[in-house]
Amino acid sequence: MSFHKDPGDKGTDTRKVAYAVVFVAMGVALAPYTSFPVGIAKINPTQHFVNVLGAVLLGPWWAVLAAGAIGVIRNVMGVGTLLAFPGGMIGAFIAGYVYKKTRNLYLGAGGEIVGTGFIAPVVSALLVAPVLMGRAIPLLALVPSFLGSTIVGAVLGVLAIRLLERADMVDLSPGPR
Numbered sequence: 382m383s384f385h386k387d388p389g390d391k392g393t394d395t396r397k398v399a400y401a402v403v404f405v406a407m408g409v410a411l412a413p414y415t416s417f418p419v420g421i422a423k424i425n426p427t428q429h430f431v432n433v434l435g436a437v438l439l440g441p442w443w444a445v446l447a448a449g450a451i452g453v454i455r456n457v458m459g460v461g462t463l464l465a466f467p468g469g470m471i472g473a474f475i476a477g478y479v480y481k482k483t484r485n486l487y488l489g490a491g492g493e494i495v496g497t498g499f500i501a502p503v504v505s506a507l508l509v510a511p512v513l514m515g516r517a518i519p520l521l522a523l524v525p526s527f528l529g530s531t532i533v534g535a536v537l538g539v540l541a542i543r544l545l546e547r548a549d550m551v552d553l554s555p556g557p558r
Contacts, residue, residue, distance in 0.1 A: 397439050401447045404431045404439075408451035409458070416460040419526040422505075423462055425455070429534025430541065432473040432493050437486060437542055438551060441477025448473040463513050467504040468527055472497030476535075484555055486542055490535040498528035 411427040418424075428451060435444035448469035455461030475496030480489030502523035510518040545551040 397443055400439055401435065401443050401450075404435050404447045405450045405454070407431055408447070409454045412451070412455050412458070412460045416455070419529065420522055422464050422468070422523060422526045423460065424526050424530035425461065425465070426530050426534035426537065428452075428465070428469045429472060429493055429497060429531040430537040431534075432469060432476055432497075433490050433535050433538025434541060436473055436477035436493065437480050437489050437538075437553070439477075440481060441474050444473035444477040445470050463509055464501075464505045464523070467501040467509055468497055468530075471501045471504065472531055475500070484553070486539060486553065490539050493535045493538070494528070494531050497531035498524065502527045 408427055408431040412425055415427040416423050416425040428448065431451065432444055432448055435447045439447075449466065452461060452465040452469050455465055456463070472493040473496070476489045476493035479492035480486070483489070502520055505523055505527075506518050506520040510516055542551065542553070546553060
């Protein structure tokens with residue numbers, strides 16, 4: 382079975398929706414067990430694991446939608462903060478975009494790490510925290526927690542993709558997406 386279908390296949394979008402729902406369910410179900418406070422942020426490596434899966438198997442926009450849905454549900458459940466939005470969505474987009482352009486799993490995972498570990502803390506410290514949370518958060522207080530969370534999650538995502546390939550459940554060979 383391959384996640385990558387012919388662009389003319391009308392079942393592709395339905396399949397992507399189904400996989401996105403499964404990824405959101407995984408991210409939400411695992412969040413209470415993998416979210417924990419590190420400094421001022423609650424880190425969640427599962428988010429970045431799901432981001433890599435979504436970015437590689439579904440593409441950048443689906444990965445962003447899944448990350449956003451996970452962020453909303455985590456916040457409602459009390460196992461996330463508003464920092465989950467830039468922390469999850471920026472990395473998901475960059476991972477998906479880089480993977481789409483390069484077709485390289487490792488570069489895609491690297492996009493997750495750059496997006497979440499370096500860009501998201503800047504957005505969080507300069508925009509989300511002061512505007513939406515009503516408080517200042519030092520940038521350097523966010524980088525270590527965001528970076529640690531995304532590195533763990535991205536490594537797990539790469540391992541999961543490789544295991545899915547080995548089990549013949551996904552095919553990442555070059556071809557139409």
